[in-house]
Amino acid sequence: MVYLCNVAKQRIRDYRGGRGVVSARAALAVPRAAVACPSLPAALLLLLLAAASLTRAAGALRVRQAFSSPSETNNFAVDATSRRVYVGAVNALYQLSGALAPEAEQRTGPVSDSALCHAPQLPHAPCEHARALADNHNKLLALDGAQGVLVACGSVHQGFCELRSLENVTRVAVSFPPQDAAVFPSMLNVAANHANASTAGLVFRVRGGHRVSARLLVAATYTGAGSDFFPRNLSREDLRFENTPEIAIRALDASDPTRLFTYDINPSEDNVLKIKQEAKARNKLSFVRAFAENTYAYVAMNRAKESEPNSVLARICLDAEVPSKTAEARKLTESYVQMGLQCGAGGNVYGRLVSVFAAEPYLFAVFARAGSRRTALCAFRFADVEKRIHEARRNCSSGPNGDVRVLDSVIQGSGAECEAKGVRHLQPEQLNCGAAHLQHPLALQKPLRATPLYEAPGLSSVAVEDVHNHTVVFLGTSNGWLLANQWSLRLAAGESVHHVMTFDPNDRNYLYLMTTHHIFRVQVAVCDQYTSCSDCLSASDAYYICTLVVQSNERYQMLTEPRKKFRLTLLIFLFQNVGILVDGSVPDLDGLDLECDYGVGIATVATVHLDDGTAKIQTCPLPPASKRPEIPFGKGDHLSFSFRFSLPDLHDCSGGDSDCSQCWGREQQEHLCAWCENSCRPRDQCQPIRAHCPDPTVRPLSGPLRGGTLLTVQGRNLGRKAEDVEVYIGDVPCNLVPESYTVSVELVCETGASPKPLKNKVEVRVRENGMGHSTEAFSYVDPRLDNLIPKEGPIAGGTRLTIMGTSLEAGSAVKVKVNGTQDCGIDKLSDDIIECWMPPAVPDHAEDVSVCVEYDGKPCESHLSSTFSYKNNPTISDIKPKKSYLRIQSPNLLECPSPAASQSQQVTAQFYLNGILFRGESHASTGLDLEEEEGTHAGLFLFEYVEDPQFYTASKEKLIKHHPGEPLLLVINKGPSQLDLTEEEYSVMIGSDLCDITFNNEQMIYCTINRTLSSRTGELPVTVRVGNFHKQIAVVQMGGSELAIIVTVAVCCVLLLLCTVALVVYCTKSRRAERYWQKTLLQMEEMESQIREEIRKGFAELQTDMTDLTKELNRSQGIPFLEYKQFVTRTFFPKMCSDYERSLVQPVYENDPQGPRALPETHPLLQDWQPSNTARPNMEEGITLFSTLLNNKHFLITFVHALEQQKDFAVRDRCNLASLLTIALHGKLEYYTSIMKELLVDLIDASASKNPKLMLRRTESVVEKMLTNWMSICMYSYLKETVGEPFFLLLCAIKQQINKGSIDAITGKARYTLNEEWLLRENIEAKPLNINVSFQGFGMDSVSVRVMNTDTICQVKEKILEAFYKNLPFSQWPREEDVDLEWFPGGGCSSRILQDLDNTSVMEDGRKKLNTVFHYKVCVSAVPLHDELAETKKSHRHSHRKKVLPEIYLTRLLSTKGTLQKFLDDLFQAILSIPLERPPLAVKYFFDFLEEQADKRGITDPDTLHIWKTNSLPLRFWVNILKNPQFVFDIDKTDHMDACLSVIAQAFIDACSISDLQLGKDSPTNKLLYAKEIPEYKKRVQCYYKQIQEMAPLSEQEMNAHLAEESRKYRNEFNTNLALTEIYKYAKRYRTQVVNALDSNPTARRTQLQHKFEQVIALVEDNIYECKRLWESPPNLHRSGYILLQCFS
Secondary structure: OOEEOOOOOOOOOOOOOOEEEEEOOOOEEOOHHHOOOOOHHHHHHHHHHHHHOOOEOOOOOEEEEEEEOOOOEEEEEEOOOOOOEEEEEOOEEEEEOOOOOEEEEEEOOOEEEOOOOOOOOOOOOOOOOOOEEEOOOEEEEEEEOOOOEEEEEEOOOOOOEEEEEOOOOOOEEEOOOOOOOOOOHHHHOOOOOOOOOOEEEEEEEEEEOOEEEEEEEEEEOOOOOOOOOOOOOOOOOOOOOOOOOOEEEEEOOOOOHHHOOOOOOOOHHHOEEOOOHHHHHHOEEEEEEEEEEOOEEEEEEEEEOOOOEEEEEEEEEOOOOOOOOOOOOOOHHHHOEEEEEEEEEOOEEEOEEEEEEEEOOEEEEEEEOOOOOEEEEEEEEHHHHHHHHHHHHHHHHHOOOOOEEEOOOOOOOOOEOOOOOOOOOOOHHHHHHOOOOOOOOEEEOOOEEEOOOEEEEOEEEEEEEEEOOEEEEEEEEOOOEEEEOOEEEEOOOOOOOOOOOEEOOOOOOEEEEEOOOEEEEEEOOOHHHOOOHHHHHHOOOOOOOOOOOOOOOOOEOOOOOOOEOOEEEEEEEOOOEEEEEEEOOOOOOOOOOOEEEOOOOOEEEOEEEEOOOOOEEEEEEOOOHHHOOOOOOOOOOOOEEEEEEEOOOOOOOOOOOOOHHHHHHHHHOOOOEEEEOOEEEEHHHOOOOOOOOOOOEEEOOEEEOOOOOEEEEEOOOOOOOHHHEEEEEOOEEEEEOHHHOEOOOEEEEEEOOOOOOEEEEEEEEEOOOEEEEEEEEEEEEOOEEEEEEOOEEEOOOOOEEEEEEEOOOOOOOEEEEEOOOEEOEEEEEOOOEEEEEOOOOOOOOOEEEEEEEEEOOOOOOHHHEEEEEEEOOOOOOOEOOOOOOEEEEOOOEEEEOOOOOOOOEEEEEOOEEOOEEOOOOOOOOOOOOHHHHHHHHOOOEEEEEOOOOOEEEOOOOOEEEEOOOOOEEEEEEEOOOOOOOOHHHEEEEEOOEEOEEEEEEOOEEEEEEOOOOOOOOOEEEEEEEEOOEEEEEEEEEEOOOHHHHHHHHHHHHHHHHHHHHHHHHHHHHHHHHHHHHHHHHHHHHHHHHHHHHHHHHHHHHHHHHHHHHHHHHHHOOOOOEOOHHHHHHHHHOHHHHHHHHHHOEOOOOOOOOOOOOOOOOOOHHHOOOOOOOOOHHHHHHHHHHHHHHHOOHHHHHHHHHHHHOOOOOOHHHHHHHHHHHHHHOHHHHHHHHHHHHHHHHHHHHHHHOOOHHHOOOOOOOHHHHHHHHHHHHHHHHHHHHHHHHHHHHHHHHHHHHHHOOOEOOOOOOEOOOOOHHHEOOOOOOOOEEEEEEOOOOOOOOOEEEEEEOOOEHHHHHHHHHHHHHOOOOHHHOOOHHHOOEEEOOEOOEOOEEEOOOOOOOOEEOOEEOOOEOOOOOOOOOOOOHHHHHHHHHHHHHHHHHOOOOHHHHHHHHHHHHHHHHHHHHHHHHHHOOOOOOOOOHHHHHHHHHHHHHHHHOOOOOHHHHHHHHHHHOHHHHHHHHHHOHHHOEOOOOOHHHHHHHHHHHHHHHHHHOOOOOOOOOOOOHHHHOOOOOHHHHHHHHHHHHHHHHHOOOOOHHHHHHHHHHHHHHOOOOEOHHHHHHHHHHHHHHOHHHHHHHHHHOHHHHHOOHHHHHHHHHHHHHOOHHHHHHHHHOHHHOOOOHHHHHHHHO
16 A cells, blocks of 8 residues: 555635645545556656756665675576575575575586587587686576576586576586487587676476476577687687577476477477578677566667667567467567667667666666767667567568568578568467468567667666556666665665666565675665655655645636636655646646746746646746755644746737637637637738638548447637537537547547438537538448358458448447457458458357447447358368379368479478468367377478379380270270379270270279270270370270280280289399398498598507607708799799709709709700800890880880780790799889789779679789789798798698508509599508618618508608608609619528519519519518418408499598698698788788779679689689699609699688589589588688788888898899890790880880880891891981991991
């Protein structure tokens, strides 16, 4: 009970403005309804006005109990049954009593964990990453009282959850995961695994059949690679949340631990909302809270946009705990819909959601402004949310709509547009929760907006309580305060209040709230124990306010208006404001300065707070506290004081907000006012003057004879009070509704009954102002119902009922009632037709019901009623056939032909009853099990389209002879078919005669005609009909004999015999195939075991060998890098690298007799340059002048373009020219770079007009090869210092892995390889041997060398040379044929020279076999000779017996790949990383150049830029290096190693591609082998490009300085004169074309470049006539005198 201070009725007497005395007396118990109270926004506004003022002492806000946690608190939950409080903190769980007394404590951390490791509860999931002690932050705390469990989820072990007992949290209620049960990461990765990542959830219950089960709705922020939580994590093993959904409904049935936390419920994809991996970065979600309201779950979240956060509210339908009519549970994605929430408008928008609290019918939310501490409180109506959702589902079913979109494959944000589904009417269930056949999930594009109710800095949480129609708001702050109305309570200094606050479920006078290290139980209300007003007020209660009520019956004089009664209510809130509520029809107070005069020299002006209607709320502040009268001590509990309020003078024509009638009323009071131009003005300002106001309008225009229609009259001059107005329709009165009367402009009246139909204008009579008539006439009509169509429908409802009659649109409110209780939803209403949707039958059985049209709330009349019959819903038990046209078997027969299909496919047949999907009778007991019910009664029937049936005669003849008059018998065979047809559906026609058919079996049809055919001559077609399928299979030719019958029978017998034989053969072969399949499976299992063992052993051995190799490299001269000049020439001239290395590089003298072997010089460039003695000086001068011309940018660009335009200038010539130019200009790399950029700009212009994505894909132009050379020069240092070591280690690892198994000496195929074409597809038994070898003259002791007993002698030599010379470059190794291998068996035996072929070689099939180690019995000391021979022969025999498919050995590729994986990852990491000490400046410079060119041409497609960058660096440089290690190292690249490197290079190419790999069973193995790693490599490439883009820009000066340094380091390394000579040869070949190009270039012509070019030709060719011509050329008189003298000398 609420105690209010009630004030006795007083009279307020004053003719001008009124004067009153307010006296507070003893408190009386009065119901809340007796006090005039504003609606929620107004009441809340007054409360918040008080809260916004200066806060007072805590008052009733008192901390009753508190609990302190040594670690930071995360979540808390309150159990309404046991009144316990559970607190989740960092590394601890606490169980407290309702008074916050500790009962139990469970430590949850720290634990040893790694964010890159799977949870340890996952079997067979080892982690190679180091684990460290990590704090366990509680991410989710949820109660399930029905099962007595507490769901506690932490941040460690990838968000692992456990179920603990509500009675004692130290005890685990359910052991999870159970022993020996299948466990998947999705069952363990539930909550977020980071301290700052959000998680929200709730527990709810669903009913499935007769069983109620628990579900857990969880929303968790993505924390995987690339997120804010792991921004630089590039680990391939980080699969933490990549496949974990953001929102999921998980199983929580403690009785079935094997399915705990799984979300594969009917089916998995329908119970999760998951963002695609590539879109997670653009849709970063932060969840605030998940809560349930009615039958819905709401998830409040923030979605990070590019500019600022965006608050989102998502709604999901929950299954009710009552049995559902449908067998299927609701799907999350079907009902999921989201909309934005916006607090504020314009420039005052608060965009980030902080806290929410549901208080029906409102959702209160605290919002924060981005980058500021400013916060605000807003309220949203749940009814508005539901209305927006209904509109969205209707709009989306109608077609594309800008207000709603379909989320693209469960990805947050904008998705695909809606599509028209042809759904004519959506049921309420579909509007609320969607359906499977409707589009889902949905996203509303426009946010739901609200105006801030209260703004203050630092608000962090909100809780709301409704107390007797007053809304009380509690607000927590980020600095530890609790605010309620005008009171505040300091909780904990510097500790933010948690965003969730909860009232004590057993005593709502207490509020639980949590700060960083504390949880409090705060008392918020105590006023219910006081009996006087003064005690109540002194308690400063947050819930209860003192309200004073005064009612006046004063005959209040307002100008010269008639006296009227009005009601005045004074509300005093917290001794701060006076609120004046005027309830009644008086002139509007809006715009008038109402004043409150307290008689102490203080008059305050009232302000309007609510103006939606005729009633206005205005508040006047009280006098200051120092000027208020005080209550004398001991003199009572109340005081009296007087005040005066006044209104302004309304004698002016424009005073107030008058209308036409008020204006003319003032004229009657001797004020010269008139109404014109929609305003009241002095008469002298109105021309012309209209004596009457406009006629009013009425609606509706017709009503029933019984009356009761609410008639709305709008216009002017409709009186100034309800008592002055009378309304008539002819002679029939219309009774005024006072509460709907608006002064002068609108009135509502209820029509009276009329004895007969009539039509007349509405007459409005206003006292003292005459009368007016409406512009339209109102008609009394007699509505009648003539017919219902249809008259019956299913119990499920949804029947579109058409009601036909006359005058059906009469009245102001038309309803169609079913049995007087249910509404038939009206869809169309006209004068003669009403169309509505019938509701489901209540109760749920067939019966006849009455359908009646009611008007204006009057009871139903007999002539407006009819009968409608509810019939049982059809029971569809089965469809037949399932593979033909459709027919339904039921008590009645419904046939519908199946539509034609273009191919064989399986579809589903669904049945709709009045637009409602048929799901069967839920109440019917069929005795079927659950699976059968779901398959039969879920409304889905499988239907399959198969190939057309095949029919043919017994002997497949097309012509059948028949003698007229004899019986006709045809045997028709039906080919194998999957059609499920009955015999009645077949028919055979011979001409126009129907054949009598019988069936011997499903494949044979007998067609018999014992009567005379209709035609006795000619040919009659034989047609087989199956449904709509007709096929002519033969022709009957009249005139045959009995011989045809005998032949036909004989043929049938033969066919039957053949079928029997075929069946026997088939069964025999099937049994053999089955045995072979079982044998193959056994071999596969054995091979899998062998592969696992090989990978494990191989990796361990290779790691040991590579460790030894690394140590050797550190001790020796290191990695055998080629010198820069050798690297350049091999890269520039790959086809002739060795020759160019000797000619273009300055001579190197080798004294080592075992040095590199000499190669013959065959290319012209390698020959000595030896012109004649007389021509040499001129030639040198000509080459010098040519070098000068090449250093002219205009000449060089024109020269290149001219050559490229020639058809016979092949691609090889273009690449050769580009490499020669690079050698010639190597000393001026700055100039070379500028030329390359100019040519690239031309190439980009040419590509942009066609297909820009194809640019730089191939090397078909000079500039593309120049770019390759430029990248090689600039990246050499980076290649040598960063990538060289991991690349060399990978090569060594590949070579050692190949040598670990058998290698075919002839074909080179090996047991271990990465390339399928080089795989040895035989099972050869090979054993490793360690032999001791010494090298004569090498100067070192014997070395142990590991060989295979199947190695040939040449292969053994190679391994021995590698063991002795592994620290030297390959060019210094001796050849195998130069070394002899001598074996000393020991034991007194003489030594012998081992050779591949000798007189001991074995002959096989007429050919000699190469000798092996096993052939010479080198291992005789280890194993007895005869035993080993027997073992080997036995194994060979066994291998010959076990003949298997060669493809089964493809698994060896996986073994080799797994062994080499670490070395490949290290290489790719080195290539795609940016070391801080050596950043790739050239890459940054060139990538910026590409982006600049794209911007200039308006190319904004990011894929195009990605392709350009990929074509210019990874594919142009790195792939070339990966395929050709001999360009970098002095090594021997065998053909087998080249094949393996091709597979690795292909993986690198796929990683750089933007297109997804479309792989299948027929895809090549070189793509399939690394298909799993490609997505991770793609991420590395994209990250590399992003890091390059984020580097500081490089200026031209810095780049030129870098290029100059590169030129200086390798000065005088190359023979540039020879390169210039080779370039000159191209100039000479295309002399005419070059001269023409120079002539057509204005700049070249202005600088006489063509003449200088001809001078070069003349000098080099020593042409005296050419010199003379040039001498006589006037432009050369002063420029080339010296050159011409040289010509003539």
